Amino acid sequence: MKSAIAYLIILIKFSSFVFSQKDSYSNYHSPLEIPLILSANFGEIRPNHFHMGIDFKTKGVEGQKILSIEEGYVSRIKISPYGYGKVIYVNHPNGITSVYAHCSAFVPKIDSIIKAYQTKLQNFEIEFFPTTTEIILKKGEHFAYSGNTGSSTAPHLHFELRDTKTETALNPLKFGFQIIDNIPPEIKGMKIYSVTNKGYLIKGKSKTIAVKKGLYGYYIGGNVTSITSDFCTETGGLGFGFETTDHYNQSANPLGIYESYLVVDNDTIFRQKMDSVSFETTKYINSHIDYDENHISKRKFQKSFRTKDNKLTIYNEKQLGVVKVKPNDSLKVVYTCLDINKNKSELKFNVKVSPGLINILAPLNYANYLFPDSSFTYQNKTTKIEIPEGCVYEPVLKNIKKPDPIYINSSSTPIQSPIKITVSLVGNNLPPEKYYITSNSNYLSTKYSNGFLSAESKSFGEYTVKIDTVKPIIASLNFLKTDTICKKPLLTFKISDSKTPITDYDLYIDGIWVVLEYESKGAYYFYRKTIPSSGKHVLKIIAKDACKNETTWEQEMYLE
Numbered sequence: 001m002k003s004a005i006a007y008l009i010i011l012i013k014f015s016s017f018v019f020s021q022k023d024s025y026s027n028y029h030s031p032l033e034i035p036l037i038l039s040a041n042f043g044e045i046r047p048n049h050f051h052m053g054i055d056f057k058t059k060g061v062e063g064q065k066i067l068s069i070e071e072g073y074v075s076r077i078k079i080s081p082y083g084y085g086k087v088i089y090v091n092h093p094n095g096i097t098s099v100y101a102h103c104s105a106f107v108p109k110i111d112s113i114i115k116a117y118q119t120k121l122q123n124f125e126i127e128f129f130p131t132t133t134e135i136i137l138k139k140g141e142h143f144a145y146s147g148n149t150g151s152s153t154a155p156h157l158h159f160e161l162r163d164t165k166t167e168t169a170l171n172p173l174k175f176g177f178q179i180i181d182n183i184p185p186e187i188k189g190m191k192i193y194s195v196t197n198k199g200y201l202i203k204g205k206s207k208t209i210a211v212k213k214g215l216y217g218y219y220i221g222g223n224v225t226s227i228t229s230d231f232c233t234e235t236g237g238l239g240f241g242f243e244t245t246d247h248y249n250q251s252a253n254p255l256g257i258y259e260s261y262l263v264v265d266n267d268t269i270f271r272q273k274m275d276s277v278s279f280e281t282t283k284y285i286n287s288h289i290d291y292d293e294n295h296i297s298k299r300k301f302q303k304s305f306r307t308k309d310n311k312l313t314i315y316n317e318k319q320l321g322v323v324k325v326k327p328n329d330s331l332k333v334v335y336t337c338l339d340i341n342k343n344k345s346e347l348k349f350n351v352k353v354s355p356g357l358i359n360i361l362a363p364l365n366y367a368n369y370l371f372p373d374s375s376f377t378y379q380n381k382t383t384k385i386e387i388p389e390g391c392v393y394e395p396v397l398k399n400i401k402k403p404d405p406i407y408i409n410s411s412s413t414p415i416q417s418p419i420k421i422t423v424s425l426v427g428n429n430l431p432p433e434k435y436y437i438t439s440n441s442n443y444l445s446t447k448y449s450n451g452f453l454s455a456e457s458k459s460f461g462e463y464t465v466k467i468d469t470v471k472p473i474i475a476s477l478n479f480l481k482t483d484t485i486c487k488k489p490l491l492t493f494k495i496s497d498s499k500t501p502i503t504d505y506d507l508y509i510d511g512i513w514v515v516l517e518y519e520s521k522g523a524y525y526f527y528r529k530t531i532p533s534s535g536k537h538v539l540k541i542i543a544k545d546a547c548k549n550e551t552t553w554e555q556e557m558y559l560e
Contacts, residue, residue: 029067030069031066031159038057044255048283048414063104063146069090075090075091075129076127077126081125095164096161096162096170104145107142107143113134119515149519160172169282186213188211189208189209190347196361199321202359238351240323240335241301242260258340260272262334264323265332270321284416295412305321307394326358327358368398370387372391372395374389383424405462405463406464410460418458433548434467439463440459443501472549484557485557485560493526493553499547502545515527537558
């Protein structure tokens with residue numbers, strides 16, 4: 001009852017607060033007791049997504065106190081060996097949700113609730129949604145400790161702000177978490193592309209130009225670059241891309257730019273700004289960057305144009321940014337990029353199109369190509385391939401080969417939405433759960449129905465059906481099978497499978513289920529001693545893989 005009254009007071013206190021994404025709310029409490037130093041900012045280029053928050057350094061160690069930035073209630077808790085690891089979400093009365101990821105531990109009042117939920121489900125990996133009155137936090141209250149759990153590669157706090165209703169990620173540096181910075185972004189290179197009127201790249205028609213920094217700013221050689229007339233087409237034009245990065249005073253970590261715009265012949269034709277990104281559209285980063293260039297050279301050229309199918313909302317101009325040109329044209333171009341503190345870099349240059357013939361593009365054959373604005377289904381008696389509308393970012397060859405393995409295009413071609421593969425299992429003698437589909441040799445979660453296996457894949461490439469009848473292997477790591485006494489506070493194990501993932505793992509001590517945690521980076525499982533240690537105990541682990549093969553490990557020992 002007291003919790004309910006407390007939260008009602010919080011709601012009343014903020015009932016008059018009107019939230020606008022355009023106005024920064026600068027009265028948040030720091031999420032850490034130590035000085036805030038960035039190691040990553042909002043909107044950085046990551047594989048298949050933008051970085052959806054900011055990363056704060058924690059002095060290279062785990063265990064820094066995490067504090068609630070504002071009054072609110074814990075709305076979601078997720079524990080996973082992947083992704084955000086141990087993460088907590090706090091809803092605030094002003095319509096903002098704060099997110100604290102890669103935690104190492106939680107304070108007792110939260111940890112006890114997590115442990116009870118894990119025990120109820122008998123699972124280390126959980127996700128649940130406490131009631132609005134179950135875990136209430138005050139502004140500045142300590143509730144967790146920083147860590148390195150999940151897919152984190154070093155100790156830090158990944159921090160996010162989201163719109164509570166839409167879950168759209170907001171740039172935290174727009175809400176008072178400012179940093180000292182007077183270093184402007186760096187322009188490292190540029191490319192010019194021949195593109196269609198829909199913003200699609202024309203294969204083999206691009207030019208990379210070196211960008212240098214001089215006494216008076218950035219420049220290209222001679223301040224002019226020439227392109228051949230066959231960059232011109234009847235309906236398309238030119239697109240520009242720029243390789244940029246940013247730094248700030250307190251850290252050498254490369255950061256993403258906040259804003260950029262492109263002016264051609266005194267007309268602003270393209271602008272982008274990293275104020276917010278929705279999780280539904282973040283994968284369109286594969287269309288936002290020159291994906292092939294990044295795949296080959298690891299260089300990240302951000303396009304100052306977009307395809308008509310790109311659904312990102314970071315673009316401020318309605319036009320696609322495609323520049324109409326014809327042979328013998330000359331263009332004056334200015335590219336400007338800024339960080340969130342308005343430190344600015346600029347590149348001015350001219351483009352000269354040589355005289356000559358334009359490129360006459362032959363229309364693409366729908367029989368041979370996949371298109372962003374259409375779906376495609378292939379089916380025969382044994383195989384069905386379903387590719388949804390919006391799956392590809394640009395027209396790509398189907399290049400389907402079958403029967404086993406099945407090939408679709410190439411694994412190096414990015415896709416936005418998963419495709420569905422269905423294959424027949426007629427004539428096989430093993431139970432259907434022993435069969436699974438792989439994508440480029442990677443296991444896919446596979447279902448069986450009416451003689452067919454089906455799975456969804458997040459990539460093109462090679463697909464085949466495989467069999468797993470092999471049981472997982474369980475072994476102790478920091479003690480021996482012959483040990484009768486173990487005084488170590490942490491017991492570690494290796495649970496592995498040569499074919500399919502481990503999908504369930506349970507540790508029982510004297511028949512009672514206890515939490516067995518999994519650390520994905522080291523691929524090991526561990527148990528922190530929590531039970532009374534007097535006397536002999538029976539330890540038993542049961543592990544299952546995705547094809548329901550099961551192994552039991554058992555040992556008697558004194559835990560001191």
